[in-house]
Amino acid sequence: MDIFLGILLAFAVFFLVVLIHELGHFVVARLSGMKVLEFGFGIPPKIKKLFTDKKGTNFTLNLLPIGGFVRIFGEDPTSKDAFAKGAFLSRPLTSRLAVLVAGVVMNFLLAWVIFTVIFMTGTKPLSVLPIDVGGPTHSYLLPSLEEAKDSGLIEGKGIVFNPLTGSIAEQSGIQKSSKVIAVNHVPIDTVDTLIHSIQTEKNLQIELKSSSGGFYTVSLQPKDGKIGVQIYEDLQVNANFQEKKFAFLDATTLAAKETYASSILTFKLLGKTFSALLFPKEPAERESAKEMLSGPIGVGNAFVKMVDLQVSWTIIWIFVAMISVNLGVLNILPFPALDGGRMVTTTLYSIISQFTHSKTLYLKIEQWINGIGFLLLMLLMLYVAFLDIGRFF
Incomplete structure (x- = not known):
């Protein structure tokens, strides 16, 4: 029963953080004058169309309950309508960049809201960050060893x-x-x-x-x-370390600092992990880096363990906030197919288009780059899934 509840909780969390991300793309696309063709709940294959709103957006229900997706008119550069009114490519660069970054912003906002509520209701640090990131973490929830000693934890x-x-x-x-x-x-x-x-x-x-x-x-x-x-x-x-409750304004400020600290920690840990994987100083360093890699299967297993241990909802919500931050950080990386990578190629397209009328060629190259990036991401996810599954045996 605990396994079932843990898996159900993991799906619910992934659904929430990914859907919030896609909602950011959807809202800003609408505000920027772009036509949104579809807002999907879950990932295809499609089960059914739920309804069509006044602006012509189809809201659909899909089979895989992992968040959702947004399909914006004119995102395909090879389409004959790529530059038509309401198309993604027809809007100014600032509008396109705003749409691309909106999902990341929503993930950070979700984390900020969760942290705010947690700090208002009362909490204390989860534990000392077990990995040395070369200095203080500036995180209340995951302090460095020196910060934990200074605070009395x-x-x-x-x-x-x-x-x-x-x-x-x-x-x-x-x-x-x-x-x-x-x-x-x-x-x-x-x-x-x-x-x-x-x-x-x-x-x-x-x-x-x-x-x-x-x-x-x-x-x-x-x-x-x-x-x-x-x-x-x-x-x-310190067994006598008391949890703290913060007033609303203090909680919002601390939550903003926690969200920022969590994002910086994620960047540092990603850099440390992939540096050790690709350029290890010794074999043990690479093996240690592999242990740090975890994907949806590993996260799902973590939720199963939390249910089994009957941890508090506060800890679960903190975990949700951190997953949301991680998703935001991953998507802002300047890697093809991710939002950050698309922001780079979109900006380059805008610059190149000022000097040439041959826009289609660049857009096709961009499509190829994003396609290769997506393939590499899928291979990485398979590798991480292989590592996660291997930890069960």
């Missing part, structure tokens, strides 16, 4: 030593999982302070607390500023 419970086999540390009697209390009678509260002491002091007297609770002291001499230990902080989530 994460508390440091000491600095831990794990001696390496045969090292100076092991030979001096340092036990595994011992916490450092002081070095040369100076209390240690940060990893940087500890490393500085090891690298600069010739003789060390280290006071420690063993994993069993006993206290002991060792004396040793570093070699080339090293003693042969793994050092890490014993960090724990």
Whole structure:
């Protein structure tokens, strides 16, 4: 039953975020004086036509319940009506760009609305972002480790030593999982302070607390500023960290910041992932990047797990908002067939058309470019689906 509900929830979420995206294209196309031939609920094959509105738009119901689509008059450059009144290509460049970016804007607006409601009703950070993005995330919901420590979400419970086999540390009697209390009678509260002491002091007297609770002291001499230990902080989530409720204006401002932070994080993680996939410094880096890739199947599995764990609706809605942001970011990328790629080719067409009357050739080339881009996207989706399915076994 949980599996069924999780899959149903995943379809509902995909339907919502994609439909909102397409609604943006639809509304701005109408406002720009373009004729919209069809607004489809779901993806073809078509089941039936629901109705036709006063402006001649057919509203249709389609078989695959994954969002929807908008078909605008004159989008096909090979059509004889490509430049007719009300056609996409007949409108000014600003209007065409506005239509193309409208879906992305709607995805960001949806995330902003969801975040606003969540911050008003009360929430706290989900967790520390498990991936290093080279600095603060500026996200309330997914802070970096340092941001989580500064806010009190994460508390440091000491600095831990794990001696390496045969090292100076092991030979001096340092036990595994011992916490450092002081070095040369100076209390240690940060990893940087500890490393500085090891690298600069010739003789060390280290006071420690063993994993069993006993206290002991060792004396040793570093070699080339090293003693042969793994050092890490014993960090724990603050169980007393309270969720916060924000007033309307504060919530809207924080939601805008969260939407922006989520979009920047998505850009950074995409760059980090594909850089590791294509140009890994070592094989393990590529394998780690593969683990970060996930598509509709992986997202659906995440919803199944959330239903199984009976997580709160707040967490589910946060996940919906983040999916909406991800969809917006993916579509704004300047890749053929995506909205961002079409914005680039549309702008180039507008520039080229100022210097030549041979518009049809460029439009056919653009159609080929978008077709190849779409094929590459489908291949990428199949690859990601293969990875998602492989995680079940």
